[in-house]
Amino acid sequence: MKINISNIQHFSVGDGDGIRTTVFFKGCNLHCPWCHNPENLTSAPCSMTYPNKPGTEILGKAVEPAEILSELLEDKDFYDASGGGVTLSGGEVMLQTEGAAELCRLIKSEGISVIVDTAGVVPYTEFEKMNPIVDEYIYDIKTADCEKYRNIGGDLSIVTDNLSRLIRDGKSVRVRIPLIPDFNTDTESVNSIGKLLCSLGIKKVELLSFHRLGSSKYEAMGLNYLYKDVEPISSENIEMIKKEYCKYLKVDG
């Protein structure tokens, strides 16, 4: 079963322990307007034309898991030396569980750890396909507000339900909250997310601060990036948000 991917990124250092290679899956069922990987929002190939780079790059191709594996294996020594491995990210990996599971099995058979980065908006049956072969999930929580989730194409009840079932099933889950200005960084939002996670028995979160590094990609795709003029959150504010979360759980990053 081929997998629709946009890119394989070597030496990923922010997607789990150690040195990792990240496979970016194409296609997503959310449409977060701040997304920094717009090329993965759609399943169709994207053409990217950068102003200061000659030529046009097409991102998106269907690739056999075995072919992906051979590229992942190039960095095996680095995974071993650093306690790293492979991270599947996207887009939404869980929309292609058939191919993803095959890829994970191949990776596991080489003794390499696999992390899946997901927003969790899929039926739990999809997770059940992946659970036996995934070492850890990076699980995004964007908001605790039903309507806000609906606005970006999500469903809070599915997200929380899946998260609690993953924990019940004994899976290792790293909860991550993207800090998005004017979306989830006000005190009220922070407190409601904090409370929600607390009620689910989550002990620790990672905060991922908004950046607009993706804006050149939107430009390259000829798209308008709604967040291109949004300034990154100041470090003082990040500290304040952290402090607020610390009332409920431990904060990393």
Place this chain on the structure above:
Amino acid sequence: MKLFKELNRELCEEPTGTYAPYYYRFVGYKKDLAAKPSALRANGIYSLFTESRPVILKNELIVGNRRSLFAKDVNPIVLEYSKNMVDIFKERWFDTNKDHFAPDYRHILSLGIPGLINEADRSLLRHRNDPEKCETIKSMRLTLVGFSKMIENYAVAAEEALSIDGYDKSRLKGIIDTCRALINGKPSSFKEALQLVWFCHNAFLMEGRYAMALGRIDQYLYPFYKEDIEKGAITDDEVIELLENIFIKLQDDVVNICIGGQNQQGECDVNSLSLCVLKAVGNCNVPGPNLSLRLTPNTPDEFLDECLKVIGTGLGYPAIMNDDINIAALKKYGYDDEDVYNYCMVGCIENFITGMQPPWSDDRFDTPRFFDFIFNNGISETSRTVGLDTGNLEYIKTMDDFMRTYEKQLAYGADEYFSKFNATNASLNQRFIPEPFLSCFCHDCIGRGLDINNGGAKYPSVHGAVVMGIGTVSDSLAAIEKVIFIDKEATLSELRDALNSNFEGYEELHKKLLSAPKYGNNDDFVDKYAVWFIDYLGSLFEKYHTYDGGRFYIAAAANVSSIYSGAQTNATPDGRKRGEPLSDAASPGYGRDTRGPTSTINSVSKPDYTKVACGTVVNQKYSPEMFSDGKRSKLLALIRTLFKKGGQEIQINATSREILKKAMDNPDDYRDLVVRVSGFSAFYVTLGREVQLDILNRTQHE
């Protein structure tokens, strides 16, 4: 404020008078202008040491600086005459084994100056029937006596300073005691040992030498350190303060300092003094102390991590050397094992058997220009140089033909390089410019009664041929194989026309050449040429010998020569335009390793670096967040893996705010600069200005 900062401020003050080492040297020459070369030189060095007037700075704990050579109240005619005369007698220079030397400090520390003079006396007795050797030994001895006298002058100057306001009296008394102890015997404390080393180094500077290495300072000073620490006579903070006091004086020089390594039993040589040295270099944070780490598989991760912290300050040091590879490379040249394990580096990265071979020399051998000779019947208009006329391009029918032709050009180039080396050395009668003082620091010149450059050293002189352009050449060969011989998109003649017109009018072909596989992406199609490059050039230079029968090593390092050489090199088949820099050192071409550092490392670890005895440089830049507590361990694993795979060296630079700013203004020079954040990485220069500023601001906070 830290003491070294105060000292730095003092050092920045312009001294009065004229910097006139020649004047002090000529005082000695003048004593007997008809003296034989070794006596003449020794007289000059003796007066250089004894006639100059030591200056003690207020913040010096370890005294000795070149201010003593500023002549005041000397008639300008005398100065001019002295300079003219000294110039006539000439000095050696880098090409002819003047400096880039790592003295045998262990020896002088164990004997002290009186002990070394005594060694000379015993050697005189042994060689009493050989007048020439006696002459040589006497000249060495005289310079040692002068050296001792200079230290006495420092003691006197410190005594005089006691009555001057602004000096710390107890510090001066310490200086006086230390100087007196060094005149009368061997050093008996860490401070005395360090002061002796510094007096030696400063004396070499007075002689006009540059890039004199301090070598394995954490090893030869360790016995003194250990004893003092155990006695409670000194603390680590005091040790660091003393070291800072000398490192801050090393600015405007390239003084290699080596830490770590392993002994013959393979035991790790890192000790607590290594950490003090590292911290002192990091605190001073000035270029000059060129710190090198000999990394072994059993160097503790904690120590490597400390090194990364220092690198992360933006200093870029220590450079990290793969000890196993260097030792394997050096062992091929038949050095005794115990000497090999005591190697260090001189200059930037050049491997050197500490205190046992004549001073180092090397030169650049840039390889991409030889393509021009193949394409243009042996004449390169861009570099205005001539190679072989290897005939009509139509006779080159296969990639194999092309390789053999290129090899022929390189072989001719190596002969040309060697002939220049020979001619330079022939212009200098080796016996005419003896080095009596330097010889005292090279095993076993005193014992043999021979000058360091005239058979006194245990091993003969080595020359380094620094081969440049591994990335440009590998990419060029891969592009030729792919575009010309496999895809048959153009003929060699068309390629020649494209190169000679700098790709103007050949945009399609240029695009194809650019999209051929590039070195640094873990693609064997091109990486095999890098492997060949090292194998072939290694074998080419194997056959040459230096004037005294020593060997030629090769190096894959270039400093900034890749820019100058590139400026004089025609467009190359990899798609590089005329005048653009060549690939740097042993690294892939600028911005061409696009798959991230692991792929770069997978590629650059393919060549067999045990054939590169001089050394390699692989430069990598990382944004400062890679040095944060959470991520440093990933860099550490990266380095470990590079070395496990057989890489020889890595020099990591933390991208400072200054560099990010430069990259915004000159994007072409920073094409390889990558910014990494979670789930995202991008080439910095491809980002919009606003976003670049975001990153710049992140950097400020970290």
